[in-house]
Amino acid sequence: MERATHPEAASEAPAAAATNGKPEADTFDVRRPVDGSVIEAVAIDSPESVAETFARARAAQPAWEAIGFDGRRRWMEALRDWILDNQDRLDTLMQEETGKVRADAALEAFYCLDAINYWVEQGPKLLADEIVTPHVLLLRAKRSKIVYRPFGVAGFISPWNFPVILSLGDALPALVAGNAVVIKPSEVTPLTLIEMVRGWREDVGAPDVLHVVNGMAETAGALIDAADYVQFTGSERTGKIVMKRAAETLTPVSLELGGKDPLIVTRDADIDRAVNATAWGGLVNSGQICISIERVYVEEPVYDQFVDKLRSKIETLRQGADGNTYTAEIGAMTAPAQVEIVSEQVEDARDAGARILTGGRRGEGPGDWYEPTLIADADHSMKVMREETFGPVIPVMKVKDTEEAIELANDTSYGLGSSVFAGDAAEGERIARRIEAGHCNVNDVLVNYNVLGLPMGGWKNSGIGVRHGAQGIRRFCRTEALTIPRLPQAKSEPIWFPYNARKRGIVRRLYRFLNARGLRNRLGL
Numbered sequence: 001m002e003r004a005t006h007p008e009a010a011s012e013a014p015a016a017a018a019t020n021g022k023p024e025a026d027t028f029d030v031r032r033p034v035d036g037s038v039i040e041a042v043a044i045d046s047p048e049s050v051a052e053t054f055a056r057a058r059a060a061q062p063a064w065e066a067i068g069f070d071g072r073r074r075w076m077e078a079l080r081d082w083i084l085d086n087q088d089r090l091d092t093l094m095q096e097e098t099g100k101v102r103a104d105a106a107l108e109a110f111y112c113l114d115a116i117n118y119w120v121e122q123g124p125k126l127l128a129d130e131i132v133t134p135h136v137l138l139l140r141a142k143r144s145k146i147v148y149r150p151f152g153v154a155g156f157i158s159p160w161n162f163p164v165i166l167s168l169g170d171a172l173p174a175l176v177a178g179n180a181v182v183i184k185p186s187e188v189t190p191l192t193l194i195e196m197v198r199g200w201r202e203d204v205g206a207p208d209v210l211h212v213v214n215g216m217a218e219t220a221g222a223l224i225d226a227a228d229y230v231q232f233t234g235s236e237r238t239g240k241i242v243m244k245r246a247a248e249t250l251t252p253v254s255l256e257l258g259g260k261d262p263l264i265v266t267r268d269a270d271i272d273r274a275v276n277a278t279a280w281g282g283l284v285n286s287g288q289i290c291i292s293i294e295r296v297y298v299e300e301p302v303y304d305q306f307v308d309k310l311r312s313k314i315e316t317l318r319q320g321a322d323g324n325t326y327t328a329e330i331g332a333m334t335a336p337a338q339v340e341i342v343s344e345q346v347e348d349a350r351d352a353g354a355r356i357l358t359g360g361r362r363g364e365g366p367g368d369w370y371e372p373t374l375i376a377d378a379d380h381s382m383k384v385m386r387e388e389t390f391g392p393v394i395p396v397m398k399v400k401d402t403e404e405a406i407e408l409a410n411d412t413s414y415g416l417g418s419s420v421f422a423g424d425a426a427e428g429e430r431i432a433r434r435i436e437a438g439h440c441n442v443n444d445v446l447v448n449y450n451v452l453g454l455p456m457g458g459w460k461n462s463g464i465g466v467r468h469g470a471q472g473i474r475r476f477c478r479t480e481a482l483t484i485p486r487l488p489q490a491k492s493e494p495i496w497f498p499y500n501a502r503k504r505g506i507v508r509r510l511y512r513f514l515n516a517r518g519l520r521n522r523l524g525l
């Protein structure tokens with residue numbers, strides 16, 4: 001496959017504020033995945049530096065909370081407008097550090113624009129005081145309500161595949177809820193986030209409640225120790241380490257981890273739509289999406305037709321560095337180590353007898369490239385059907401019926417997402433309701449992520465907690481339960497001290513009256 005190159009990808013990129021305004025320290029290099037060259041070195045935040053950053057965030061948080069939803073909305077909308085004004089520059093920087101094609105890089109800003117508008121609109125409604133009507137009649141003399149109060153400073157640890165959506169994007173509801181935020185981006189791709197946090201501080205002039213700290217495990221550990229709430233997005237292996245560390249300080253966590261998302265195609269499905277959806281859902285962002293289509297089950301009568309059409313579709317895709325020309329669909333792989341994993345899984349499938357119909361090789365020359373790959377006749381003996389691939393590889397397996405497809409789709413330790421292509425929506429929904437995963441898109445792929453009112457999170461080893469929807473913002477708050485008197489109050493209550501037989505007798509009869517069923521029984525007759 002020929003690879004397009006567009007030098008403007010590199011020349012347009014601005015220098016990011018690599019040290020984030022901090023004194024010189026140890027550094028790590030950020031590279032261009034398209035050719036492996038170094039963009040720049042970024043200073044590592046020591047545990048002391050992380051603690052100082054949290055102290056600044058903590059100092060700024062009360063005023064941020066106090067300005068209320070309207071005050072915060074003003075700053076969030078200023079950030080939205082800054083992103084709009086700077087999107088080309090941000091997309092270019094994003095491409096440079098991730099190797100994404102332009103269309104995929106642009107998704108990051110699109111998400112933030114939409115999510116800012118969603119959370120500033122919905123946040124005040126989702127976090128409004130909730131009135132609770134007590135189930136016991138006598139307690140209705142009180143007004144009972146749930147109040148949502150921000151944790152304080154929320155910490156985020158994020159991966160390299162969507163460096164902004166999964167860091168700042170996830171932090172938006174925390175900010176709208178009144179928290180300050182400290183983010184540790186992936187050391188593979190920190191530059192666009194650093195630039196956005198600089199923009200918030202210097203260009204927008206917003207309050208000191210959005211911070212970035214850089215580094216690896218030690219920096220992340222210090223963040224967990226200091227945060228009031230931790231959201232981690234990354235691998236299952238690191239997620240377990242994060243949860244253990246957070247247990248030391250009993251800090252609540254949400255974990256958004258890996259997946260092995262299945263896609264089922266029934267014999268009645270619209271095969272052309274299923275093929276186009278599988279190609280995009282499996283290969284967008286070079287397959288480096290936690291909710292990528294990672295394995296496909298197709299009913300026997302349409303299997304050959306599906307595989308042939310999918311091969312033709314994938315063979316039309318262009319791979320390369322497209323600058324801002326939108327002339328490629330598949331970019332580089334962002335993390336060098338991921339190319340090894342993908343390569344190993346494809347060779348394992350080849351050795352076990354699967355047919356590699358297209359792709360199946362690393363790209364030649366410098367950089368981290370792997371060809372878009374279609375594997376036919378896969379089965380569950382192969383790693384590519386059981387372990388997370390996180391690359392541009394689509395393995396397809398023939399099944400005799402939908403029962404077998406559902407059984408195999410659920411035969412995994414993961415449970416992040418899924419898709420079903422069926423002849424009609426009702427049949428699709430029947431199958432969807434039997435899939436063990438946090439979401440299922442009927443006759444579509446990945447689309448649930450854009451419905452911000454829907455919870456997005458994993459079952460089983462794919463995580464704990466959700467982003468998006470009511471839970472997606474309420475998780476950044478502590479609940480406080482209030483009872484407030486409606487009526488003038490007596491000096492004492494019957495259940496308070498002192499105890500005596502007469503008072504306890506009344507209480508006893510009252511509980512019997514309220515909780516027994518049938519009048520005679522209530523009266524103790």
Ligand code: NAD
Pocket residue numbers: 157158159160161162166184185186187215216217218220221233234235236237238239241242255256257258259289290388390416458462463
């Ligand atoms: P990773 O687990 O290697 O790293 C994630 C983050 O954890 C990075 O910022 C890293 O520096 C940090 N980290 C490393 N060691 C740590 C430690 N000991 N303690 C605390 N933090 C530490 O993941 P990755 O390779 O960056 O990302 C790929 C993984 O992320 C895949 O498994 C993918 O499925 C998953 N992912 C999940 C979602 C989701 O929403 N469920 C979204 C995107 C990616």
